[in-house]
Amino acid sequence: MIKIGFKDLMLSKEILKAIEDMGFEEPSPIQARAIPILMEGKDVIGQAQTGTGKTAAFGIPVLEKIKSENKKLQALILCPTRELAIQVSEELRRLSKYKNNIKILPIYGGQPIERQIKALKKGIHIIVGTPGRVMDHMRRNTLNMDNINIAILDEADEMLDMGFRDDIEKILKEIPKERQTVMFSATMPKPILELTKKYQKNPQLVKVVHKQLTVPNIEQIYFEVKEKTKLEVLSRLIDMYNPKLSLVFCNTKKRVDELVSQLQGRGYFADGLHGDMKQSQRDKVMAKFRNGTIEILVATDVAARGIDVYDVEAVFNYDLPRDEEYYVHRIGRTGRAGKAGRAFNFVVGKEIYKLKEIQKYTKTKIVRQDIPTINDVEEIRTNLYLEKVKAVLKEGNMTKYIKYIERLLEEDYTSIDIAAALLKIAMGEQSKEDFELDDEFENTGAEPGMVRLFINIGKKHKIKAKDIVGAIAGETGLSGKLIGIIDVFDRYTFVEVPREYAKEVLMIMKNNKIKGKRINIEPANSR
Numbered sequence: 001m002i003k004i005g006f007k008d009l010m011l012s013k014e015i016l017k018a019i020e021d022m023g024f025e026e027p028s029p030i031q032a033r034a035i036p037i038l039m040e041g042k043d044v045i046g047q048a049q050t051g052t053g054k055t056a057a058f059g060i061p062v063l064e065k066i067k068s069e070n071k072k073l074q075a076l077i078l079c080p081t082r083e084l085a086i087q088v089s090e091e092l093r094r095l096s097k098y099k100n101n102i103k104i105l106p107i108y109g110g111q112p113i114e115r116q117i118k119a120l121k122k123g124i125h126i127i128v129g130t131p132g133r134v135m136d137h138m139r140r141n142t143l144n145m146d147n148i149n150i151a152i153l154d155e156a157d158e159m160l161d162m163g164f165r166d167d168i169e170k171i172l173k174e175i176p177k178e179r180q181t182v183m184f185s186a187t188m189p190k191p192i193l194e195l196t197k198k199y200q201k202n203p204q205l206v207k208v209v210h211k212q213l214t215v216p217n218i219e220q221i222y223f224e225v226k227e228k229t230k231l232e233v234l235s236r237l238i239d240m241y242n243p244k245l246s247l248v249f250c251n252t253k254k255r256v257d258e259l260v261s262q263l264q265g266r267g268y269f270a271d272g273l274h275g276d277m278k279q280s281q282r283d284k285v286m287a288k289f290r291n292g293t294i295e296i297l298v299a300t301d302v303a304a305r306g307i308d309v310y311d312v313e314a315v316f317n318y319d320l321p322r323d324e325e326y327y328v329h330r331i332g333r334t335g336r337a338g339k340a341g342r343a344f345n346f347v348v349g350k351e352i353y354k355l356k357e358i359q360k361y362t363k364t365k366i367v368r369q370d371i372p373t374i375n376d377v378e379e380i381r382t383n384l385y386l387e388k389v390k391a392v393l394k395e396g397n398m399t400k401y402i403k404y405i406e407r408l409l410e411e412d413y414t415s416i417d418i419a420a421a422l423l424k425i426a427m428g429e430q431s432k433e434d435f436e437l438d439d440e441f442e443n444t445g446a447e448p449g450m451v452r453l454f455i456n457i458g459k460k461h462k463i464k465a466k467d468i469v470g471a472i473a474g475e476t477g478l479s480g481k482l483i484g485i486i487d488v489f490d491r492y493t494f495v496e497v498p499r500e501y502a503k504e505v506l507m508i509m510k511n512n513k514i515k516g517k518r519i520n521i522e523p524a525n526s527r
């Protein structure tokens, strides 16, 4: 088969330049096949696996079709969630970098409608919106749909599903009939294909066929767990694999909130995303996740469709999804654009049958693994350190350090003992086992095995419990789950840490700052 390049797709030089800036070397299969058909003006049903560039597959032809000198609205893209509407409009902005007179506007609920109306008045060529808000504008007559000649439904199956179907129908009825109608998704359940007949004219089915519905570069694993142990298993997996970013799916908003506070309590940088949150809050969380301030995003299925965040290395189905399609979309948040990813599934009791259904539907094998023991976590952690040591050895450049080690060798220590001692320090484990209890740690009122530390955080602080736990975990290198928080009171708080770590925490945190504020920390018995 001849490889098609972007240059073969009859694109304008502005688009080709933007594609190059974005680092796309060659079109993905769905792009190579769908772009020419869309450029011809035909209706398309496009299906291809998650993370394979469907956005640009419809985005590039849309941008090429816009006549920017005409200040009228010419294209409408509908997306199921606000986060996706924002993301798609960002991708279009990047693609239109050198066609900078094309105006693109995302419109979604939660944002003040007046602001959107004002922006619309300036002349917008492409709208990327959620059905609800687009309907809102239609009712207010703030959208002139008369010149739209292409309508795109991203995540078409989800959008046509239940709740949105009426809205979509009303919106499409407002758009002139001689339009192009396009639908894209990674899944196209049969009943939905039948529905498209109603909206599309002689649609071309562009399906990038694969045996599996999910991408092969995602390693898929399941664990048989008890409901009670899910949190512990999740923590161990995160400690073990140390993914840059993780996405954890729960089935309800309540479960999301619960898990977020449990993870924060264990010192992880976690936050939640679900439909009950205010838009501004949702935007903040997404932005923090994209820039890595939040490392674990716990979400309902609002984050399952279309969301493209670069460093998501692991997806957890903390609760198995209710239907098979959602499995495909959820795990598809990792392993995007050819990168590797891992998907972990927690299976409780009879849910194993559900998992079998999922495997049948996706035509993939999800491999069973034993729950990692604390020793496994330790083993993997150690391996990570040893890998680091090897990397430094490979780099060389150690003359300076060799000199120091020679001093110890002269004192009759063996090199193997010295190396072991250094590793112990590097792994933050020095003096743990032979730690002697000082009197100051007696009677602090903590749980058995723990020591309570008093922290004075001063007046008018904006420090939250999770900041404190997070800072202690970060500064001391102790995994956050070893530290418990009691509560943040007016000017002070207590934390509980395991006895063997108390001295170390105290030493490191003395004169330390949390959120830029100097804290005062001491054993709680002196209170």
Ligand SMILES: Nc1ncnc2c1ncn2[C@@H]1O[C@H](COP(=O)(O)OP(=O)(O)OP(=O)(O)O)[C@@H](O)[C@H]1O
Pocket (backbone or CB within 6 Å): 023, 024, 025, 026, 027, 028, 031, 048, 049, 050, 051, 052, 053, 054, 055, 056, 185, 186, 305, 306, 307, 308, 332, 333, 336, 337
């Ligand atoms: N030709 C290409 N070469 C390299 N990267 C690409 C190419 N096309 C798109 N990408 C990048 O791949 C990532 C995934 O693309 P996109 O979000 O469009 O996937 P999708 O097919 O819509 O997935 P989903 O089904 O999850 O919505 C994006 O970061 C995008 O910028």
Ligand SMILES: [Mg+2]
Pocket (backbone or CB within 6 Å): 054, 055, 154, 306
């Ligand atoms: Mg997409």
